[in-house]
Amino acid sequence: MKKILLIEDNPQLLKSKIEELRKNFSYSIDTVETFAQLQDYLTKNNENVFIALLDYFLDGAMEGQSVDLLLEHKIPTIVYTQEYSTEIREVLLDKCVFEYLIKKPNTDLLYSTRLIERVYKNDFIKALIVDGSESFRNKLAGSLQQFGLASLQSSDAKTTLELLKTHSDIQVVLIDLDISGDIQGVELVEDIREHFPSTMLGVLGMTPHGYNSQLSIEFLKKGANDFITKPFVKEQLNLRIMQVLEMLDTIQEKNIEATIDPLTQLKNRRALEVESKVLIQSALIANSPLSVAMIDIDHFKAVNDTFGHDVGDDVLKWISEILKSNFRKKDLIVRNGGEEFCVVLDDLSLEKAIDIFEKMIRQIESKSYENDGVIINVTVSIGLFHGIKNDIKSMLSLADKKLYLAKKNGRNQLVL
Numbered sequence: 001m002k003k004i005l006l007i008e009d010n011p012q013l014l015k016s017k018i019e020e021l022r023k024n025f026s027y028s029i030d031t032v033e034t035f036a037q038l039q040d041y042l043t044k045n046n047e048n049v050f051i052a053l054l055d056y057f058l059d060g061a062m063e064g065q066s067v068d069l070l071l072e073h074k075i076p077t078i079v080y081t082q083e084y085s086t087e088i089r090e091v092l093l094d095k096c097v098f099e100y101l102i103k104k105p106n107t108d109l110l111y112s113t114r115l116i117e118r119v120y121k122n123d124f125i126k127a128l129i130v131d132g133s134e135s136f137r138n139k140l141a142g143s144l145q146q147f148g149l150a151s152l153q154s155s156d157a158k159t160t161l162e163l164l165k166t167h168s169d170i171q172v173v174l175i176d177l178d179i180s181g182d183i184q185g186v187e188l189v190e191d192i193r194e195h196f197p198s199t200m201l202g203v204l205g206m207t208p209h210g211y212n213s214q215l216s217i218e219f220l221k222k223g224a225n226d227f228i229t230k231p232f233v234k235e236q237l238n239l240r241i242m243q244v245l246e247m248l249d250t251i252q253e254k255n256i257e258a259t260i261d262p263l264t265q266l267k268n269r270r271a272l273e274v275e276s277k278v279l280i281q282s283a284l285i286a287n288s289p290l291s292v293a294m295i296d297i298d299h300f301k302a303v304n305d306t307f308g309h310d311v312g313d314d315v316l317k318w319i320s321e322i323l324k325s326n327f328r329k330k331d332l333i334v335r336n337g338g339e340e341f342c343v344v345l346d347d348l349s350l351e352k353a354i355d356i357f358e359k360m361i362r363q364i365e366s367k368s369y370e371n372d373g374v375i376i377n378v379t380v381s382i383g384l385f386h387g388i389k390n391d392i393k394s395m396l397s398l399a400d401k402k403l404y405l406a407k408k409n410g411r412n413q414l415v416l
């Protein structure tokens with residue numbers, strides 16, 4: 001598990017704030033209180049530390065020796081002091097600490113938590129630096145590393161586009177105006193946007209100081225999310241990158257939300273339409289059938305009428321868990337709406353598919369929903385289509401006809 005290393009002789013203040021963050025992320029917090037403990041900790045176990053929060057004036061190291069030690073171990077570090085000091089700030093930024101903040105109740109704590117969250121997420125993504133100068137690329141890569149962000153490098157348009165196509169973990173590209181080859185940085189942004197929309201990939205243009213400001217504007221017009229003027233201080237760079245990445249995260253979260261049914265946490269019909277396209281395409285290429293099942297809870301209206309809507313909701317969640325436990329991770333399990341579900345399976349013979357659905361019907365029939373003294377015998381009916389068509393709608397419609405027959409024949413059964 002990832003770890004935050006808190007280096008503090010009075011860890012309580014920051015700890016309570018960081019604890020709040022843990023609701024969203026899974027990491028543990030290790031605390032050391034003196035320089036000697038820090039030395040000992042770092043020799044033993046620093047592998048999973050993704051960020052260190054350091055009290056500058058630490059017992060046994062009043063001159064900031066702990067900063068050097070953490071940077072030696074390449075751990076992104078935020079330094080805190082009780083009072084703001086311009087002198088300390090200059091020393092720290094010079095040493096490549098990526099942030100220096102004041103440790104007072106509520107001061108900058110929100111910003112701290114944003115930073116911690118960002119550094120945590122940076123571990124899963126990469127930046128791409130596109131610049132004609134190798135020494136500048138290396139310098140920039142070093143700054144990003146202190147922010148917990150690994151990077152790839154390119155000096156020209158062709159390599160940039162290739163890297164973007166082969167590295168799906170690249171989430172932000174920093175492009176200088178002057179790059180090697182015939183194409184300028186601004187034109188490269190336009191090429192990138194043909195394949196990678198601004199909702200998927202962040203692009204930051206870099207313009208040298210003193211250039212016509214129109215060039216920075218051109219970056220934005222061609223699709224960059226933002227631009228930054230060289231030479232820039234690291235703080236400015238980190239904040240701009242953070243803004244772009246947070247915007248992308250928000251879009252991604254919204255996209256996921258839009259495809260998840262809030263009650264059961266299963267995928268919804270919208271996800272079915274999008275994700276089934278990939279399954280159909282692969283099945284058509286492999287000339288292999290899909291199993292598309294419509295699953296409907298029997299007499300569900302009676303459950304609501306007898307036990308109330310809340311119990312009805314709980315039964316829907318219960319059935320969803322049974323569905324999840326009966327299928328593979330790669331299978332598409334969807335709440336179609338109301339008390340109707342749909343499952344799309346690939347790579348299965350008809351016999352195997354029948355076996356899986358029959359077993360599930362018997363499992364639901366024999367289990368009974370039980371909660372808070374309420375016991376309900378639940379059954380489901382299933383209509384199954386086994387084969388392949390060009391679109392999910394036709395397959396669902398055929399499965400639905402079979403479901404109608406299953407209901408008509410007495411429910412609690414599979415019809416194909």
Ligand SMILES: Nc1nc2c(ncn2[C@@H]2O[C@H](COP(=O)(O)OP(=O)(O)OP(=O)(O)O)[C@@H](O)[C@H]2O)c(=O)[nH]1
Pocket residue numbers: 263296297298299300301302304308309310311312313316337338339407411
């Ligand atoms: N609790 C709850 N009920 C829902 C939800 N969505 C739909 N329903 C109810 O599901 C019931 C479906 O009833 P019907 O379509 O008549 O079907 P049924 O009673 O299951 O009967 P058969 O399908 O013919 O076996 C209705 O009472 C809806 O109000 C939901 O999200 N929560």
